Amino acid sequence: MTTAVEKYATEGFGAANLPYASVTHDGRTFLATRLGDRVIDLGALADRVGGLDAEAAAAASTPNLDALLAGGPSVWRPLRTWLTATVTAADSADAVADAGVPVDEVGYAMPFTPADYVDYYASEDHATNIGKMFRPDEAALKPNWKHLPVGYHGRSGTVVISGTDIVRPKGLRPTADGIPDFGPSTRLDIEAEMGFVCSGAPTGTEVSVAEAPEYIFGAFLFNDWSARDIQNFEYVPLGPNLGKSFASSVGTWVVPLEALDAARVETPQREFPVASYLEDGPSAGGPWGLDIHLEVDLNGETVSRPEYRYMYWTAPQMLAHMTVNGGSLRPGDMFGSGTISGPEKNTRGSFIELSWGGKEPLVLADGTEMVFLQDGQNVTMRATAPGANGETVSFGECSGTILPARPTRDAQEA
Incomplete structure (x- = not known):
């Protein structure tokens, strides 16, 4: 079994990073993270893997960071802990493959709605x-x-x-x-x-x-x-x-x-x-x-x-x-x-x-x-x-x- 990190991580985009973006692909806009050259739909990954609490799962299934920012650290930290555990799990490569697309196929929207x-x-x-x-x-x-x-x-x-x-x-x-x-x-x-x-x-x-x-x-x-x-x-x-x-x-x-x-x-x-x-x-x-x-x-x-x-x-x-x-x-x-x-x-x-x-x-x-x-x-x-x-x-x-x-x-x- 292969971890997603072993299969996909590259310099700058490994398990230590896992940044967030609002990504557009195939007519959809979704909140994503990046592992190497793979852009991962967080909502799709949560649906496939499970194990994420309801509030964090709901925030992960939105188009951008707005719900995470509104939820605060009690929401964004459990999501990051779950995400790190998921991509480093022994059998995670297939799940990331199913929930991801190549980075050169996506566009980007504003990652959050600017307030002040x-x-x-x-x-x-x-x-x-x-x-x-x-x-x-x-x-x-x-x-x-x-x-x-x-x-x-x-x-x-x-x-x-x-x-x-x-x-x-x-x-x-x-x-x-x-x-x-x-x-x-x-x-x-x-x-x-x-x-x-x-x-x-x-x-x-x-x-x-x-x-x-x-x-x-x-x-x-x-x-x-x-x-x-x-x-x-x-x-x-x-x-x-x-x-x-x-x-x-x-x-x-x-x-x-x-x-x-x-x-x-x-x-x-x-x-x-x-x-x-x-x-x-x-x-x-x-x-x-x-x-x-x-x-x-x-x-x-x-x-x-x-x-x-x-x-x-x-x-x-x-x-x-x-x-x-x-x-x-x-x-x-x-x-x-x-x-x-x-x-x-x-x-x-x-x-x-x-x-x-x-x-x-x-x-x-x-x-x-x-x-x-x-x-x-x-x-x-x-x-x-x-x-x-x-x-x-x-x-x-x-x-x-x-x-x-x-x-x-x-x-x-x-």
Whole structure:
């Protein structure tokens, strides 16, 4: 007898990972996990194997993660325990074969329904670089930056699944004479991030750093596309709006937080003590840094390798900050880490940094120079992390292709 892991597991998609996606195949949309190059219909597997409690079985038979997020850890943890036991059982290969399809035959839908969305700014290297470019006559970091995770509310309605084309946004752009003009963004950029999705909590719940694993379901690749020219003109004093709200892409697979236990590392040394509600040391179950390795490809060429371990603020701190003021937490609430950048040029997670605002164009393998994104270009992000038992955990891909801006409607037609 052969286990499903023995037959199907590949590097990145073995028993240590078992991520989740909303998959489309043959006219159906279903919640799935992945083992190697096999995408497994969780509802079909539960029907064939049995042994899963009723609430978890019902959640597994839905099109996406919404029911699991609503059920919380009392539902998602039994499902993961059952799934791990099932694929490692001595006679599991046939059951997985019956419930699975090849990965190259499926499409993807949003893995969950986004509720609220907060985007953070947690990389010191990125925040310093942007500060130097946007505010050259001021300190790169504002006084608050090392005392709290700086963030803003994003637009959840334009969060899309990997593979969705990105239409170039339009807006007001700064000019040399100080009078803005209107038109398509000429400084379209990426933000290579990790995203995190949560379950809900009663109104007024203050989630501590130590309690965060009870609410953070999992992590995924996240590209928060950015129109730097529109952003630069609008962001003072209230922060980004049109420069960010046009599209944010979610990766194909959501990796359960438990699968990242082996990836936990210390955070960079902090300059100031943090407020008690942000304490993430051993007393709060830390460390909470994550050793996630990202790649950013432009039209198939790797142009950057950001490292998440450099992030100054952690995911549990971000969640604690979201709720410390009594803010609500709903199933499907998500947050982004902010652009992941490191100290070396090839670890910068945006083109504005890779080209230093256009002053130092990025030279591609064919000799052409790259500053900001052009129509027709494709950006694909990938990421891996160390997993249990020496395995690798893969996050799959997060991809998008730039389309030209839509024609501006005639004012008399509007």
